[in-house]
Amino acid sequence: MASEAPETDKFKVHKLSLKGSAKLVAEFFQYSIHTILFQRGVYPAEDFTAVKKYGLNMLVSSDDQVRAYIKKIMSQLDKWMVGGKISKLVIVITDKDTGEHVERWQFDVQILAKPKSKSKSKSKTTTSTADQENSTPSSTGKEEQPEKDKTEAEIQSEIAAIFRQITASVTFLPQLQGDCTFNVLVYADASSEVPVEWGDSDAKEIVNGERVQLRGFSTQSHRVDTLVSYRLVD
Amino acid sequence: MATASVSTPLKSHAGLFSSRTAGGRMPLTPSPIQRAAALTVNSSPFTPDRASNDGHRVPSKSVYGGNLAAHFAKASKNHRESPKSNIARVVSTPRKVLELGVSNFTLTGTGAHTKAPASPNAKKPVPVRKKTSKTKLTYNTDRFIPNRSSSSAISNAGSAKIRIRQNHQRPRSVHGDASSILSSATDDAIAALEGLNIDDEEPVSYSRPSPSTVAYQETLADACGVNLKTRILQFKPTPPESSKPIDLRQQYNRPLRPANATSAQFRRRIATAPERVLDAPGLIDDYYLNLLDWSSNNQVAIGLERNVYVWSADEGSVNCLLETSPDTYVSSVKWSGDGAYVGVGLGTGEVQIWDVAEGVKIRSMLGHDTRVGVMGWSKHLLSTGARSGLVFNHDVRIAEHKVAELVSHTSEVCGLEWRSDGAQLATGGNDNLVSIWDARSLAVPKFTKTNHRAAVKALAWCPWNMNLLATGGGSYDRHIHFWNSTSGARVNSIDTGSQVTSLRWSPHYREIVSSSGFPDNSLSIWSYPTLVRNVEIPAHESRVLHSCLSPDGQMLATAAADESLKFWKIFEKKPGSGVGIGSAGAAAKADRPKMMTIR
Numbered sequence: 001m002a003s004e005a006p007e008t009d010k011f012k013v014h015k016l017s018l019k020g021s022a023k024l025v026a027e028f029f030q031y032s033i034h035t036i037l038f039q040r041g042v043y044p045a046e047d048f049t050a051v052k053k054y055g056l057n058m059l060v061s062s063d064d065q066v067r068a069y070i071k072k073i074m075s076q077l078d079k080w081m082v083g084g085k086i087s088k089l090v091i092v093i094t095d096k097d098t099g100e101h102v103e104r105w106q107f108d109v110q111i112l113a114k115p116k117s118k119s120k121s122k123s124k125t126t127t128s129t130a131d132q133e134n135s136t137p138s139s140t141g142k143e144e145q146p147e148k149d150k151t152e153a154e155i156q157s158e159i160a161a162i163f164r165q166i167t168a169s170v171t172f173l174p175q176l177q178g179d180c181t182f183n184v185l186v187y188a189d190a191s192s193e194v195p196v197e198w199g200d201s202d203a204k205e206i207v208n209g210e211r212v213q214l215r216g217f218s219t220q221s222h223r224v225d226t227l228v229s230y231r232l233v234d
Numbered sequence: 235m236a237t238a239s240v241s242t243p244l245k246s247h248a249g250l251f252s253s254r255t256a257g258g259r260m261p262l263t264p265s266p267i268q269r270a271a272a273l274t275v276n277s278s279p280f281t282p283d284r285a286s287n288d289g290h291r292v293p294s295k296s297v298y299g300g301n302l303a304a305h306f307a308k309a310s311k312n313h314r315e316s317p318k319s320n321i322a323r324v325v326s327t328p329r330k331v332l333e334l335g336v337s338n339f340t341l342t343g344t345g346a347h348t349k350a351p352a353s354p355n356a357k358k359p360v361p362v363r364k365k366t367s368k369t370k371l372t373y374n375t376d377r378f379i380p381n382r383s384s385s386s387a388i389s390n391a392g393s394a395k396i397r398i399r400q401n402h403q404r405p406r407s408v409h410g411d412a413s414s415i416l417s418s419a420t421d422d423a424i425a426a427l428e429g430l431n432i433d434d435e436e437p438v439s440y441s442r443p444s445p446s447t448v449a450y451q452e453t454l455a456d457a458c459g460v461n462l463k464t465r466i467l468q469f470k471p472t473p474p475e476s477s478k479p480i481d482l483r484q485q486y487n488r489p490l491r492p493a494n495a496t497s498a499q500f501r502r503r504i505a506t507a508p509e510r511v512l513d514a515p516g517l518i519d520d521y522y523l524n525l526l527d528w529s530s531n532n533q534v535a536i537g538l539e540r541n542v543y544v545w546s547a548d549e550g551s552v553n554c555l556l557e558t559s560p561d562t563y564v565s566s567v568k569w570s571g572d573g574a575y576v577g578v579g580l581g582t583g584e585v586q587i588w589d590v591a592e593g594v595k596i597r598s599m600l601g602h603d604t605r606v607g608v609m610g611w612s613k614h615l616l617s618t619g620a621r622s623g624l625v626f627n628h629d630v631r632i633a634e635h636k637v638a639e640l641v642s643h644t645s646e647v648c649g650l651e652w653r654s655d656g657a658q659l660a661t662g663g664n665d666n667l668v669s670i671w672d673a674r675s676l677a678v679p680k681f682t683k684t685n686h687r688a689a690v691k692a693l694a695w696c697p698w699n700m701n702l703l704a705t706g707g708g709s710y711d712r713h714i715h716f717w718n719s720t721s722g723a724r725v726n727s728i729d730t731g732s733q734v735t736s737l738r739w740s741p742h743y744r745e746i747v748s749s750s751g752f753p754d755n756s757l758s759i760w761s762y763p764t765l766v767r768n769v770e771i772p773a774h775e776s777r778v779l780h781s782c783l784s785p786d787g788q789m790l791a792t793a794a795a796d797e798s799l800k801f802w803k804i805f806e807k808k809p810g811s812g813v814g815i816g817s818a819g820a821a822a823k824a825d826r827p828k829m830m831t832i833r
Contacts, residue, residue: 043476065474073469087464179476184469194467201468 021221022081025109028159028217028224029089030074033184034060035163036091036105039170042182054160073184076195080188084111088187092204096179100231101204103173105166108225112218150219158217162226165214172212173230206231502743504759504769508800509789512545514538519779519795521691521708521735521751522607522621522648522664524566526780526793531573533590534782534791536799537564542578544590547784555588556595568609568616573785577616579606585618587630599628599635607648608691612656612673619647625661627676638676642669651693653700658719660703662690668705670719681722687711694737694746695719696762706734709752716762728765730758735778740805741787747804749792751777757792759804773800 566579583602604621649662688708696702733751774794
């Protein structure tokens, strides 16, 4: 017993940190969605109120419908994050009139400390041989350099830097014309459970888009990279 | 390459296309990956095949059969030649197997692929499927070079491989028949067939729309070197509509703080000097009287002791309308709605109605035995409030003029105001009560409000909100209360800091002006509903007793205990926003001497 207890304890601690990290990332996503909706004018500025977060004034929609919509997304996202099922979150801004995707914000999530080592490794073996030739070295390379022991404050400041970049990005992003709407895509593990509100989709890539890599941040268990692609104005 | 061609399924919808490709190419593709759901999806490809056959080959079906062998041979050759070892291999194997099956079929009769009927091999239902699969393959071989880009083919091939593996793992259960039939074939072949079979079945159900997704996913995944097992999910509900169209430029330029009424740019300039000052000698300094009124014909009536004077704002002329008998005095004056008559209340309780144009008294109405301190018209109805606390309604058209007696106040009634539509009447008295009456049932007040702690003389109905009544209390109270006259609820309050002697709403601005007695003797203009005091004008040297608005609503006249009558342009309309009587009056006044004695 005595020997067992500490072990389970350790396990728990580990789990919790992963969970906490997942939560942190999910929260980051939530604020990202709000920020992008505000910065890109998907909803009118009056609908947003400032909230202190990450040492910044984050603008969060105060429209009940929008909040409820994002909340629904987040509730599922949280589950997926904790389960380590997500590799990307994408916010696509679409022109309402033409249906053209005009802007695409992509957040790549890497899980550094593999949570479900079993399932992960399994899938690895299945795919690895087939995959290897196609996979770029960079992706595997990244996974091997987990950043450890970051303080909460460091992570927060990394996140704040991302939001500053998102805010600043309005300076180079083309001005969106007309009414726009948005969609949230998730690149989920094929084995993950999919609630009814979610359905398969294409990647909604920007045709002939320009891409700009923004900053990323990492926690003990996750690394998140940000990429925005947008349609070039002719 | 050959594989690629297989997949091509021209006719199918785009969605099917991809899935089918997978199926064709790696024949097997789909179902295994997708699990149950996948199965259904895959089915679709089948249909397309048929269609494609029809379209292309309809005429030549029989021929087709004959050529099959050749086709296959070609196909196989091609495969071998193809440089991509992996892909070629995978693809090729199944083909060979199929070839065998195909040949059988062809012999039997290629033509009826749809029904594919009797399997020569006694394979039961399977044959049909087989056949279909066969057809597909052959077909594909024909098409061969097809529409697909080589790159896609490659990527597909990669995925195909994986799928095959998967098939191996969990395959046979799905189609026992098929597998048994094909026992002779290699594993790969079996897998391939299974995949095909599955495909065939699926046409029925399309539950999954996303075959295209699969293809995209694969391409994308390959491109990015990402795990192939991910799927892209979209949150399907449509996001809420934006409440209004947005101009981003505006958004970026928007001021940090929304411009509101208090910002300098938008603040209204209110003239704080009187427009005109007239003497009003003999004005009785009594809070409970109402001695000043401005008619819709732009005439101001004022009661000065025993006289009523009418000052024409248009002409600046003054007329003495009447002089009472020496034993009494004028306690209230009120213009009728059309501005033709003025009601005059006397200290004896008598009420007289005068025709101003003619300068003659039309009638006297008796009934009150105490002074009539306040009156109000509603069309032909004249309501009079007396010191006794009684309010009478007089129908001025009929001999028996008293049509209602409103009993509520126990002390002198000093405030009385009809709502503009005549549906409600508000009265205030020295008993600190505000009573709101429904014109249809005057037996009891609809509401009696006891919040004021002093006499209520100032009453005003809001011109833009019929349900809103403002009432102001005397020196011990100093409050303005705002009431919802429908629900009886108090909706707002202001502590003015001094006795409230009158209240007037601006018809143009969301503002209300209050006149003050002790200690300020001022006029205050309040924004409503923010209740911000926009300006306070030190108006008179002693308490302001009465006030009234010009018919155009721009000018306020005040009479005070300092025996002066002052005109204030506090609600001036912005230039160019229309010319009212007031402005005409002002113009006329401009010609006249600044000071003018009414007498």
